[in-house]
Amino acid sequence: MQEVQGGQTAGTDGGQSVLGSGTGARGVAGPCRIATAERRTKETCLEVSVNLDGAGVADISTGLPFFDHMLSALCRHSGIDLRLRASGDLEVDAHHTVEDTGLAIGEAIGGALGGKLGIRRFASIALPLDEALIEVALDVSGRPFLEYGITLPHDVLALGDPPFDPQLAEEFWRAFTTAAMVTMHVRMISGKNTHHVLEASFKAVARCLADAVRVEGVAVPSTKGVI
């Protein structure tokens, strides 16, 4: 990818969000955890804004209806407000758009977390959707790592129109974990229907995000004193 204008995170200053004012994370007085990110390359153009302490409101347009459906589930079940405008070279395929969306959302969420003061940090869940059962474990570690254990048959059909290749879900999460600097394991315990498997994985990550970014204390949750 050739970067024309580097991605940037606005709304943060020294690890603290400076956008907005008022009560921060779920009743704990503090800065509003809001951030934006932009990416512009020859392949994609993205604008993202997030509020970690929102109401799960999704205002999303990627040009890929199935991807929009997944990202809406991510918002609803995490409680994170997400506004996203993405346009990409879908005439090639959805790869660049999906990957760069993961980078931009990860960058915005990482920016909104600021210095990570008092966050719960760790979360895990086993989340069912009919026959599909997906396990996710998340650590807001400051280190990017993805272990992705969802294997679908090679001949599985793409979803939606324009098509979303189910293999792209791994690309999205790899980009997300890289940009957000989080450690994440995603594992399929059972599953047959591709829509169910992917939707359960997005919902499971959402619930883990909701738990992991929740403010429970005042200190950085690390013996190093910094994440």
Ligand SMILES: [Mn+2]
């Ligand atoms: Mn669905």
